[in-house]
Amino acid sequence: MAQDVNLAVRIATVLDAAGLNKADKSVKGFEKSLKSLGKTLGITLSATAVVAFGKKAAQAFIQDQKEAQRLTTAVKNLGLELSAPAITQYIDSLSRASGVTDSQLRPAFQALLTTTGSVTASQKALAQAIDVSAGSGVALETVAQDLANAYVGQTRGLRKYNLGLTQAELKTAKFEDISKKLNAQFSGANAAYLDTYAGKLQMLGTAAGEAQEKIGASVIELAMAVTGASDVEQLISRIASATDFAVARLDNFIEGWKILKAIINSSLGEFKKNIQAVQVEEFNRRMARDYMQAWEGTNLPMSPQALAQQKAAEAAARKRAQALAKVTTKNTAELKKQNALKKAGTVFDLEQIQLIAALRGKLSDEDRKRVEAQLALLNNNDALAQKLTREILMAQDATGGLYRYFLTIGDAKIKNPFAFLDDWIIQFQSKLNNLKFPTMPTATATAVSAATSVSGVPAGQPWSPGFSMGGNNTPGASFPSTNVGTVPTGNFTYGQGNPLNTNVYVTVQGSVIAEQDLTETISRNLQNSSLSSGKVAQLERYSGFFL
Amino acid sequence: MPVEVTGAIELRKALKKYAPDLAKESQKEIATALKPIVRDARGFLPSNSEVPSGWLKENQKGKWQNRGYDQATATKGISYSTAAGKANRQGFRSVATIYNKSAAGAIYETAGRKSGNVGQFTPRLNGQLRGQGQKMTGRAIFRAWAQDQGKTTAAVIKAIETINDKVATLVKSGVIK
Numbered sequence: 001m002a003q004d005v006n007l008a009v010r011i012a013t014v015l016d017a018a019g020l021n022k023a024d025k026s027v028k029g030f031e032k033s034l035k036s037l038g039k040t041l042g043i044t045l046s047a048t049a050v051v052a053f054g055k056k057a058a059q060a061f062i063q064d065q066k067e068a069q070r071l072t073t074a075v076k077n078l079g080l081e082l083s084a085p086a087i088t089q090y091i092d093s094l095s096r097a098s099g100v101t102d103s104q105l106r107p108a109f110q111a112l113l114t115t116t117g118s119v120t121a122s123q124k125a126l127a128q129a130i131d132v133s134a135g136s137g138v139a140l141e142t143v144a145q146d147l148a149n150a151y152v153g154q155t156r157g158l159r160k161y162n163l164g165l166t167q168a169e170l171k172t173a174k175f176e177d178i179s180k181k182l183n184a185q186f187s188g189a190n191a192a193y194l195d196t197y198a199g200k201l202q203m204l205g206t207a208a209g210e211a212q213e214k215i216g217a218s219v220i221e222l223a224m225a226v227t228g229a230s231d232v233e234q235l236i237s238r239i240a241s242a243t244d245f246a247v248a249r250l251d252n253f254i255e256g257w258k259i260l261k262a263i264i265n266s267s268l269g270e271f272k273k274n275i276q277a278v279q280v281e282e283f284n285r286r287m288a289r290d291y292m293q294a295w296e297g298t299n300l301p302m303s304p305q306a307l308a309q310q311k312a313a314e315a316a317a318r319k320r321a322q323a324l325a326k327v328t329t330k331n332t333a334e335l336k337k338q339n340a341l342k343k344a345g346t347v348f349d350l351e352q353i354q355l356i357a358a359l360r361g362k363l364s365d366e367d368r369k370r371v372e373a374q375l376a377l378l379n380n381n382d383a384l385a386q387k388l389t390r391e392i393l394m395a396q397d398a399t400g401g402l403y404r405y406f407l408t409i410g411d412a413k414i415k416n417p418f419a420f421l422d423d424w425i426i427q428f429q430s431k432l433n434n435l436k437f438p439t440m441p442t443a444t445a446t447a448v449s450a451a452t453s454v455s456g457v458p459a460g461q462p463w464s465p466g467f468s469m470g471g472n473n474t475p476g477a478s479f480p481s482t483n484v485g486t487v488p489t490g491n492f493t494y495g496q497g498n499p500l501n502t503n504v505y506v507t508v509q510g511s512v513i514a515e516q517d518l519t520e521t522i523s524r525n526l527q528n529s530s531l532s533s534g535k536v537a538q539l540e541r542y543s544g545f546f547l
Numbered sequence: 548m549p550v551e552v553t554g555a556i557e558l559r560k561a562l563k564k565y566a567p568d569l570a571k572e573s574q575k576e577i578a579t580a581l582k583p584i585v586r587d588a589r590g591f592l593p594s595n596s597e598v599p600s601g602w603l604k605e606n607q608k609g610k611w612q613n614r615g616y617d618q619a620t621a622t623k624g625i626s627y628s629t630a631a632g633k634a635n636r637q638g639f640r641s642v643a644t645i646y647n648k649s650a651a652g653a654i655y656e657t658a659g660r661k662s663g664n665v666g667q668f669t670p671r672l673n674g675q676l677r678g679q680g681q682k683m684t685g686r687a688i689f690r691a692w693a694q695d696q697g698k699t700t701a702a703v704i705k706a707i708e709t710i711n712d713k714v715a716t717l718v719k720s721g722v723i724k
Contacts, residue, residue, distance in 0.1 A: 005648045007656055007685070009692045010632060010641035011581070012703050014555045 061216025099203035108144030115148035135189030244291035580702030587691035624649025
């Protein structure tokens with residue numbers, strides 16, 4: 001009694017293995033008798049095992065066919081299409097003779113064939129590769145690739161076979177020499193291997209594998225015959241259709257069962273609703289099935305209640321969308337307003353106050369107009385800004401040329417209406433720069449030995465300093481700073497003063513000739529001029545003769 | 548945590564065969580150890596007025612008649628057994644068992660131990676879920692077992708050992724051959 005109760009506290013448990021041992025013994029006995037029965041009847045495979053074997057065989061065949069197709073394509077691409085059946089036959093017979101599976105032989109042969117381009121050479125090399133593989137323990141595919149490389153002069157891979165050749169010898173060795181060496185070292189290795197027990201087992205395995213592939217081919221052919229498919233693609237399609245059919249029938253059954261259940265559990269008046277609910281649920285569930293693909297996007301007929309519900313949901317969604325759009329618009333407007341206010345606030349703080357303060361002060365008419373124009377621009381009052389700009393420009397150039405020039409540069413909304421003045425002033429300034437200044441008489445300048453520095457004059461510009469010397473010039477004395485007039489230089493901007501009033505200061509340093517020397521020089525020149533010969537003469541007063 | 552005792556079943560079989568009186572004595576000793584727990588567990592069962600009225604047996608119809616609560620039935624359902632239990636899937640058998648076999652008692656014992664003290668029914672049971680792990684938690688026998696703190700197990704083992712000693716003495720003295 002107590003042992004049947006689930007809800008119990010079991011105290012002091014004891015391991016009683018008797019029952020387990022008994023059960024184990026019984027299972028083993030049953031297994032044994034089953035095996036003996038199988039042996040008696042000659043049946044060693046259950047139905048499941050048969051199906052599994054069939055499946056495996058079919059898979060092996062499919063894989064084998066894939067590899068065979070790869071080789072056939074390679075052969076075809078090499079222009080040896082006609083040799084393809086012979087190659088297949090050769091691979092099969094080589095597989096049986098060497099105990100190497102065709103799935104190993106095919107890639108090896110393909111590697112050799114694509115390199116050598118000759119079926120005979122490839123067959124010979126493959127036979128050799130089998131021996132080398134058996135003798136060296138290197139995989140056949142690797143050996144074949146090494147041989148293929150050696151055929152085109154890449155002998156690096158052959159080092160692992162220990163042929164007794166130095167690196168230099170290997171590099172310079174011809175394929176024939178290498179082949180001879182390999183033959184000498186590994187010839188008959190595979191035959192010797194096949195003589196061993198392991199070799200025989202391998203051969204048996206290969207034969208079994210081949211048999212499995214053949215059975216696989218038969219299984220697929222059988223399936224094709226049963227389904228009436230002409231090729232594997234059609235077979236797959238028919239299997240899919242058959243599966244879909246079976247799945248659809250099962251789904252129908254499930255749906256029917258659920259509807260029945262809904263009817264049983266429903267009260268009067270709820271049948272229709274509940275059945276429809278089951279149908280909708282089942283339709284949605286079955287939409288994942290392959291056979292329902294054609295129904296994708298199809299809507300189920302809906303009940304008036306469902307339609308009303310859908311309409312209500314759509315209306316609610318529309319309302320929500322409208323509300324959202326309204327909120328978004330409001331937010332955007334608010335954002336714009338805030339931005340504008342922020343900007344206006346900043347501008348007001350930084351610029352507008354200054355302008356207004358400037359207007360309160362004493363300004364000339366022209367300056368006042370300029371400030372007013374700038375203020376108008378800040379407040380986006382285009383009309384006023386344009387009007388004031390015109391007045392300013394007309395005041396500067398009554399002919400209207402300046403204003404026309406302003407109009408030609410276009411954008412009336414430019415932030416600085418006086419920006420064009422810069423260009424105009426620069427043009428004007430360059431004209432001033434090109435003006436020639438009167439040069440000073442050179443007679444006095446030659447007598448001056450002075451280091452002259454000029455401030456405010458661009459380097460290399462031709463100009464002559466015009467300066468006048470005062471009466472107090474003494475030898476060794478420095479020249480005072482001299483105002484030499486107006487020299488327009490550099491870029492002038494409006495408001496920095498009239499360029500014509502620019503002062504340039506020239507400082508001349510050094511000693512000047514004494515008055516006596518000057519008198520002597522002048523008198524000597526006068527004497528020279530009085531001589532008829534025109535030669536340079538020297539008048540020596542003390543000696544009393546002329547040269 | 549179950550306590551494993553080796554040889555208890557064999558001892559019992561031997562007692563039954565060679566010393567039936569001693570076998571009965573051993574059962575009595577084990578029963579004495581188990582009774583306090585059963586008494587406590589029964590004490591944890593609520594009276595009929597304490598359970599939700601809708602659960603009372605007298606208010607039930609159909610298949611729920613056997614599941615409806617009745618304190619007397621639930622009390623009777625809590626008991627003990629000193630017979631060796633059936634081996635479970637792992638091959639273990641118990642020397643003694645305290646069980647709660649009535650449907651209503653089982654409901655009271657286990658309600659809410661998986662989903663918690665939620666809903667309309669479980670919170671109104673008012674008992675305390677006690678014990679270790681989900682399977683050893685409950686309001687009646689498991690609560691009593693948790694309160695016992697292993698004293699009963701020790702008592703049962705001591706009873707078995709006492710009988711074992713007695714058997715050894717009898718064998719030595721040549722009463723049992």
